[in-house]
Amino acid sequence: VAEYPALDFLREAAGLPEGSGVTFVSGASRANLSALTVARDVGRARLGSSDARVRIAMSDDAHSSIGKALHILDVEPFLVTTDDHRFTRGALEAALAADPHPESVVGVAATAGTTNAGIVDDLEGLGAYCREHDLWFHVDGAYGGAAMLSRTHGHLFEGLRHADSFIVDPHKWLFAPLDSCALLYRNPTVARTVLAQQAGYLDVLHEASDENYDWNPSDFGIHLSRRARGLPFWFSLCTNGVEAYRSAVQRGIDLARWTAVAIESSDQLELVRPAGLSVVLFRRRGWDAARYNAWSQALLSRQIAFVTPTKWEGETVGRLAFLHPDTTEELVTEILDSTRD
Template identity: 40%
Template sequence: MNHHDAPAARSELDMPVERFRQLGGDMLELAAQWLAAEPDAPVLRHCSGVELAALFEQPPPEQGIDAARLLEELRDKVLRHSRHNGHPRQFAHVCASPDPVGALADLLASAINQNVTAWRSAPAAATVERQVLHWLDALVGFDGGGHGLLLGGGSAANLHALGAAVEHAQRRHPGTARERLVLYTSRETHLSLAKAARFLGVGHVRSLAVDAARRLQPDTLRAALAADRAAGLVPTLVAASAGTANAGSIDPLAELAAVCGEIGVWFHVDGAYGAPAALTPAYAFLREGFARADSLSLDPHKWLYAPFDTGVLLVRDPQRLRDAYADTSEYITVTETAPLESHAFWDYGMELSRRFRALKLWVMFKLRGVDAYRRAIADNIALRAYLDRRVRAEAELELLASDLSISCFRYRPAGADAAALDRINAAIQAQLLATGEIVLSPTTLDGRYSLRVCIVNFRSRRADIDWLVERVLAFGRQAHAADRDAAR
């Protein structure tokens, strides 16, 4: 080993607080300029993968650069080629405009860098997380007492629910191989559930038929459960959707819960996107379904406008998570009367090190109040309804599906056949993307190419919807004409 004296002097990484204030001020200003530019900037600037890779390619930087140069690179390379997810006409996927307050809370979370493994290592952070879980549980009407944990997102929450359901099924049916377990989804369910089943070795995934409104019907589920049980398989988890990512459709939760109750199979609701709608009067009916679920996924980084990553899994019976995730070799029985100090999140999931994700939610709710988010969600829903009305009013547009804050529609000129309609709408989508002024992500509904708008953005206003409709009409007419020309 080389000679290396034990260090006595201050480390160069131990930044003097004045320098931290200065660099922090510069970073904050970069963020402020990003936010200020967001309403007017193009949603995304074009740059090829090769060009972008060349911009960043360099060997590991042995020596540092000065702060001014770093800030320049951040602005000209990173920010310049990042999508403005908070842009008022960013309607793709389910990608929220982030609440700037949440971003500021994330600064503090990283500065104090709590490792939220357990109360004993991070008392305040663990307490805040459990408080936030209580709030979310009550706010959406799950009413389970706030049991569960924060995770990276809906995929992780769904995976954790299925993992616990596997353990639960195997305890109820000892000796059952995973190959005989069955997960129930519909054709509209988020793909993370089937992926979780494959990951965990769950033998069967039922992708059940839906009705015309893309909702899983109780009789369909009941028949599938009965057939599998007759075949000696073990129903393990039924995953219903409270707002599919595709079209925002909502399964009849309470009725599906009743079917699950008949045979005692785990009823999970994927509300990663849609669950926060339960805060609004229009979607308060969701609460009845949530209150009957065994578990619920909910992503505050979607429709509560929290920065990434902030997912939540709520469960009704925390013992089921402990059965699956607690290390039995040093098992601690946690009871109602046991001290809060013994709470360890690793008994409830697969993560050991855990970022202080709850801080941003706590700060957001405390500073803004829940009602501000309720109003923003209601605004998004109202905007979707406004888009629906505009689409219905235009003879050339056809509404294909609509719920929550998602609307699917297409340009449908007279005289175009099915294949032409797909081509024309794909051309509209490409043209919108090329302008950089509006970003949608398309989908396919019953085999038809559809434009799709998802509004989880507190900056989107009526004028943005008007802009979108005008552009779709204009690009649609161009695309239709070009398509007819090409056919000649």
């Protein structure tokens, strides 16, 4: 019962209609797989064939769990080339126009805050296109979805209202313990039709009308056994209040923007791209991959920070991701200054 209000808080924040929602699962990999299973079957039903070749549109910057889920489902990814790593409606329309079989694309997987750079895809444009063309619209907000609570960046997430499925990890930027991922469907009945376990001893549950249906979280994901993964998140919401969450998320975004300014004023550092949500990518002039790795290990061994380099357009660069609201400007300055060594 405690999971209901926690899910409803996320539903309302995402702008999804009443009746949306459903369950908590272990993480984004399982949530994406569950949602894309529904997308595949709904798409095949629309095409009138249970084994039709279907594709899901995605960008190269989508999380690896999206590609893994499609591989498991035997669904071909329809990779869309993007400008500056942001998946937009224009890019989707151009790719479909150039493809000889656009009808096989039955859904779109967008990202609400990429893990590597914090980029929010064109949720409004992509979502509207899906509504207009009867495509399933899935949004992976595992990391960045929490920023829908932001006072300065919440507008980037207004397109979530179009989502057929949406996931967000409380165990990432919503400060819940592992493992907890919220999986929400616009129409949970559709998901239940696809994912509910079929067995004679469960007919009494499956034959119940929607009005008499007793919510069973195992009907909406690939899991069966589960624990109450939403309970710690609900307890924290009740204890701390929504505004504490808004402030904590906003702190990470503000610190990323402050860090970007500090990098631009540095002698030895360059900003690779504008800060995305709470992520900052930067370049240390003259460093190769080995030097970045040594720097990362030194910071960790000295117990200053856990900072790892990443790849950006084939180049090894530095990456800072701010989630903890108690991270200070003084600590960030110490990290940046350590690149002078």
